[in-house]
Structures are given as C-alpha cells and as structure tokens.
Amino acid sequence: MILSRQDFRQHIREKRNQLHSDVQFQASMELVTQCAQLSEFQTAQHIALYLSADGELITTPLIEWLWRQGKRTYLPVIHPFSKGHLLFLHYDQHTPMVLNRYSIAEPKLDQTQILPIQQLDLICTPLVGFDSTGHRLGMGGGYYDRTLEPWFKTGRGPKPIGLAHDCQQVEKLPVESWDVPLPKIVTPSRIWDWE
Template identity: 65%
Template sequence: MHQDKMTRADFRKQIRTKRKQLSDAFQQSASQQLIHQLSRLPELDASQHIAVYLSADGELSTSAMIEWLWQQGKSIYLPVIHPFSAGHLLFLHYTPDTEMAPNRYGIAEPRLNKQLIIPTRQLDLIFTPLVGFDASGHRLGMGGGYYDRTLVPWFHNRSGAKPIGLAHSCQFVEQLPVESWDVPLPKIVTPDKIWSWEQSDA
C-alpha cells in the first residue's frame, strides 16, 4: 500500500510488525547505543525526576537506560493506568525493590501506592513511548491517548514535564496522517541520533 493511502491503523500495524522482527542481539545493541545518545542530551543534567516506561511489543528496550539513570542518581517514575480516571496515567516512584503487578494490557507496572505517586507537573522529563514518528516530530501512539492526555499542559503552554520520545530508527516514516489534536514532540531519541524540532536548536 502506498504511504499516501495508509491510515494510522495501517502505519501502526506495519511498524509494529517491523519492530517485532528485531533480534534480541539487535535490541541489546540498540539499548546500549540509546544510552550513548542520552549522555549527549542536555536536558538530562538539569533533570532529577524522570518518567520512563517498561518496554513491550518490540519497543526499544529501556531496562539498561533505567539502570544507567539510577547510576546517575536520578529518581525514576513509571506510568500506572489511573484506576478511576479513564484514559489517564499516574506516575509512581520506581526503584529496584518496587512491587510490580501486570496491568490490563499485561505490562508490569508498580502496584498502586498513594505514597509513591508524584504529581505529573513535578516531573522534569517524560520519556514517551511511540509506535511511529515522522519528519515533523509527530508521534503515532498505540491509540489509547494516555500520553496525549498526560502531555496537554506541555503542548498548550510548555508547562510541566518535557516529553521526549524514544524509538528505534525503523519506526521513522516521512509523513504520518495527522489529526487536529496532534502536537509534535520537541525531541525524539533513537539509537543513532537525537531528533530535535525545537526552535532554539534550529
């Protein structure tokens, strides 16, 4: 199917298939290359409270990245599906001892504990999962809208945590179909480069 005719669902299916075909050795190498790129990311030095996610479905592995961030003395938080507010996320402090439980998608998340929750506005960075991205920085998610809702304050007035996408290079496409609510990410990090669409970096 020609890219001009492809829907968001078509792109989602195509890219997820491509991503799942990556070998374990490739994934391991990519996760180490990701750390090298992150070490060049200026935002990290000034950030203490950082949201990450546990990778699934062939996503770029974040386990080595999380270990590395702990070594840098950073506080790490993981997303938890909000139990009462449909379609929203909470972020809970994550350490090597955090008690985990599978969510409705079968992805491990911290067991809900109110004492571990950080208000999203107090996060410095939110490393954001994505299925695909394009040359304008538009992000194609899984379709649940969780991160779209989480990042509204940033997209509207640049307040709160700064979102930075993480992806394999093979998740790039020239142009995604865009909806009215889509706002490009300021940066996306792949194992081979840091993509930036910020005016100050132009």
C-alpha cells in the same frame, strides 16, 4: 495508496518485532549513549520512563544508568478512576509490580509513591511511529496525548522526549487534532530535534 493510522501501527510494529535480540540489545546500549549527551537528562532529577513491551526499544539499561547518576525514575500507571489518564509512580529495583489491563508491568498502586505530573522534569514517551516533523503515533489509547496536552498548550510542565528504534521513523504520518508533536525523539543512531 494512503495508509491509515492503524495500517501504520501494524506495519511499524511488525518491523520492530522482527528485530533480532542482539540488535535490540545493541540499540538499548546506543540509546544510553545518546541520552547521556542531552542536557535534559543531565539536569533532570525526576524522569518518567516506561518498561518496554511489544518490540519497543528496551529502556532497562537507560533506567539503570539513570539510577547510577542518582536520578529518580517513575513509571506510568493507568489511573484507576480517571479514564484514559496516567499516574506516575516512583520506580526502583524494589518496586512491587503488577500487570495492567494491557499485560504491561507497572508499579503496584501506592499513593505514597505518586509524583504529581507537574513535578516531573522529563517524560520519556513510547511510540509506535514518528515522522520528520516530530509527530508521534501511539497505540491509540491517547494516554500520552492527554498527559502532554498541558505542556503542548502552555510550554510548562515536564518536557516530553520520545524514544524509538530507527526503523520506526516514517516520512509523514496522518495527524489528528489531538496529537501532541514531540520536541525531541531519541533513536539509537541520532537525536531528532524540532525545538
């Protein structure tokens, strides 16, 4: 039986939501160790991440580690006028937060805190699942596919790196024409590299 994209989403989300809090915490610490090895994190100054939801690999320890390294971090905000697009706003421990339409915390919209996407060095992307060729399965809104499309077509702009639990890897995902494969995905146990 061939699974649909929605079947994959449901199956993988169930797997990661079953991870015990101790496993989640350990995974978040191992993520920091993995990312600290990567030259992309060592050289980048402006790094977009996301706050974890729905069993995603917890990014808070990575964000706090980046702050200690003197890096500037940014979080996605759903664009208020351009449907299906993201803005990236500077994020630190004093950033006022609100819940978006998906009940995910994001910085309160403040034009002075927006960094144009092309000025980011890295975009760490959430994902539901990924396969052995670097294809990522998101939640289905297409926000990151639209954000990463210029990089995919031209190779210019911020480099995307996916972050995921090991259990989110599958052999092969069904792929659509608009899907943007990732050059790297970091899990707690390894760095997947297709460059």
